[in-house]
Amino acid sequence: MEKQSIKVGLLGLGTVGAGVMKILKMNEEQITRRAGMPVEVKKILVRSLEKERPIKVDASLLTTDPEDILQDPEIDVVVEVMGGVEQTRRYIEKALQNKKFVITANKDLMATAGSELLLLAREHGRNIYYEASVGGGIPLVRPLKHSLGANRIWRIMGIINGTTNYILTQMNLQDMDFEEALKEAQLKGFAEPDPSNDLEGLDAAYKLCILAGLSFNSRVRIDDLHIEGINSVDRRDIFYARELGFSIKLLAIGEELDEGVALRVHPTLIPTTHPLAGVFFENNALYVVGDAVGEVMFFGPGAGAMPTGSSVIADLIEVARNLSHHVENGIMEMDFQEKAILPMEELSSAFYLRLHAKDQPGVFASLATAFGDEKVSLDMIIQKRSDEGLAEIVLVTHAVEEKYFNRALGRIQRFPTIKEINSVFRVIEN
């Protein structure tokens, strides 16, 4: 007998859950047509039945008992929008064991346990969909999995954390300092009260794990990544970068080289002409280089109730269509391989360095010698007189293996004429 509707159990009715409910109502007719059947939310798991909610739902839908969803044989799909890792993982495992499809917006879970959960899904003839877990409303998972499937992907570079992009944008466009920009981001709801996961690059790192896994068919763990946040970016760096023709962005970068995969999140100078330099405020973007397609960029809102809900419902439509066409699994990414992870020391990039030195003859010459001895060649130099007999010097090198740059830096730090090394950032030249 043909299915009459697809029945959904929602885990969570917070920001994203409310977005999902709102869109289901707002575009009911179109979603029904595209899904091939009506989408019916049968139960919603919450922590508190008494809580005031921004969206009105029938009280009989709410439950605090996960078993009402996980054990209900009528429920086809569990949509997980509650967050958390350990407990949520147990719920998802149970849902799969009970033959339910799973849709999740949970990057932490997919980055830490995604490949195991996908295997479990396969064992049970089901699948996990996670478009909303990275890039909010921007389609990223499906394009990497399906639309760019013909390509060998060489490089992905993403602005995938809205909080840090908002802060860096305000430091750049409004000349704000870091604290001021952070405060404004918090007031506007773009930064959490405790923003450390965003500022320290961890949120972007989890998302990079998911994107790199898909792009390079590789099993990626958070410990494989080099992670730096934006706390070290000063307003002066933004200013000098601009003077030199660059913007500073927190980039999540994945590359597949002959020897292995390189994965990192760090503040990066990119030319102001690069498409990623034009991604401002809380927006996100992913720039992908594939061997057949060339360069492609995806841009849009990286979070928020409606954009993230839009991605969740796209997954829901896919599940419904698969069900109505009796396709059990959809396409699964099961060929995750173990690939060598390249250490940072072996990667090449250009570097930006800002330092304070005594304003006296011979300082430039000694810097040039230290760099030259370690095969580091300089591309640009700015010197500005600063207070108390000091000069502020900004250098940009040509691309060089990190180990040579670090050796030169080690030598420079020991010079008696060098008062302070203020900042070191990597530079993408094109």
Ligand SMILES: NC(=O)c1ccc[n+]([C@@H]2O[C@H](COP(=O)([O-])OP(=O)(O)OC[C@H]3O[C@@H](n4cnc5c(N)ncnc54)[C@H](OP(=O)(O)O)[C@@H]3O)[C@@H](O)[C@H]2O)c1
């Ligand atoms: N917010 C975004 O823009 C965004 C974007 C992309 C991805 N995501 C991801 O989406 C997920 C949800 O985020 P959110 O912002 O919607 O979170 P949220 O506003 O905090 O909502 C969480 C919801 O889950 C319920 N919940 C949490 N823990 C529970 C538990 N142990 N048992 C029962 N119910 C529980 C809460 O119930 P109560 O309402 O009763 O407290 C609440 O309804 C997270 O994984 C997040 O990383 C969020």
